Amino acid sequence: MVQPPSSHSAVVGRAGGAPVDRYAAAGVDTAAGDTAVELMKRSVAATHGPQVLGGVGGFAGLWDASALTGFRRPILATSTDGVGTKIAIAQALGKHDTIGQDLVGMVVDDIVVVGATPLFMTDYIACGRVVPERIAAIVDGIARACAETGTALIGGETAEHPDLMAPDDYDVAGAAVGAVEADRLLGADRVRHGDVVLALASSGLHSNGYSLVRRIVRDAGLRLDTHIEECGTSLGDALLEPTRLYTAPLLELLAGAYGEGVHAFGHVTGGGLAANLARVLPKGARVDLDRSTWTPTPVFQVLADLGGFPLADVEGAWNLGIGVFAVVDQTVAAQAAEALTAGGIRTWQAGVVLTGLGSEVDDVQGAKGVDGGAVRLVGAYAA
Known part of the structure; x- marks a missing residue:
C-alpha cells in the first residue's frame, strides 16, 4: 500500500495573489x-x-x-x-x-x-x-x-x-x-540421506539476472517489441512474465497427507540453481542435480544464443526453469510431485541427497553466508 509523501507541503501566501505551494514548486x-x-x-x-x-x-x-x-x-x-x-x-x-x-x-x-x-x-x-x-x-x-x-x-x-x-x-x-x-520449521537439520530433490517449474526469468538480460538485448540490438517465435510472444512480454507464486501450493502440500515428509524448500533467486539448493542442505550432504530431467524454458535458450554462450555459463544467475526445490522423504516423493503438478506447478525429481561422500572441486557449497551442503549440476539439458 502506498501513502502520500510523508512530509507536509509548505503553503506560503503571496501578496496580491494565490498561495504558492513551495513543496510542489x-x-x-x-x-x-x-x-x-x-x-x-x-x-x-x-x-x-x-x-x-x-x-x-x-x-x-x-x-x-x-x-x-x-x-x-x-x-x-x-x-x-x-x-x-x-x-x-x-x-x-x-x-x-x-x-x-x-x-x-x-x-x-x-x-x-x-x-x-x-x-x-x-x-x-x-x-x-x-x-x-x-x-x-x-x-x-x-x-x-x-x-x-x-x-x-x-x-x-x-x-x-x-x-x-x-x-x-x-x-x-x-x-x-x-x-x-x-x-x-523447515531447514537443513531435517534433511536426511536418500531424500529426494523435487524441482518445481518457474514461469520464466522471475526477478533475477536482469542486468545480464538487458546487456544481452542491448548488445544484440533488439527491440522489446520483436516477436520471438520460440516464446510465442514479444521479447518484452517474455522478459516481463510475472514471477510464479508458490505460497499457496506449498502451504497446501505442508498441510496435506504428505506434509510430514517435507524437509526443506529452496527458493531459486539470486545465486542460481546450485547455490540456493546448497543453502538448505546440511554440511556434508551432496546432491548431483541432473540437467537431463528438464528442458529450460525457451526464453533462457533464446537469451543464451543471443549472448553467444552455453546455458551452463548462467546457472549461477538464472533459474533456468526451476523456481523452488523441495527436499522430501523418498517415501512421499512421487505423491508430493503428483499433488503439486495437479495443483498447476509441473514438478519432477531432479536429484537425491547423499551424505558422507565429501565434496568435489566443482561443487557449489552453501551461499550467502550459509555453510551448507554441496551441489553440482551433471549431464546435459533435455532437448
Missing part, C-alpha cells in the same frame, strides 16, 4: 500522492481480513496478533527484497501492473520456504515523480498477489525524489512477516 506533489491512494484503496482493502485494524493511510499498519495465541511456540519469519532491474523492462514497455507480483514473489515466497504462513506485508515505492495511475497499477499488482498468497497488505509508503531520480524512474521494495510452529 520544488518537485514534490503531495496532491498526486493523495490521488494515488484513492485509486488503490479498493485493491488494498481486498487483502484485509479481520486481523487488520484501521484503514488505508495510517502512520503504521496494524495487525491483531492475538491469532498467534493458538500456536504452541510461534516462530516469526520475516523477509525483505525488491525486484531489481526488471523494473527497467516495465518502464520501457510502460506496463506496471505485473511488477507488483514480482515483488510479492520475491518477498513472500522467501517466508513460505521455511514452512511459515505469511501474515502481512508492507511496501515502499520511490519515484522521481508521482503519477497516480502508475503508482496505483503497481500497488494493484502487489495487492492481487498478496490476495493470492493469503497475505494482508497493511501499509506502505511512496517517496517522491525529484533530482535524485528521473521523473519516470521508480523502484519498489517490500517486507513481510509470517509465522510457523517451532516444531514445523
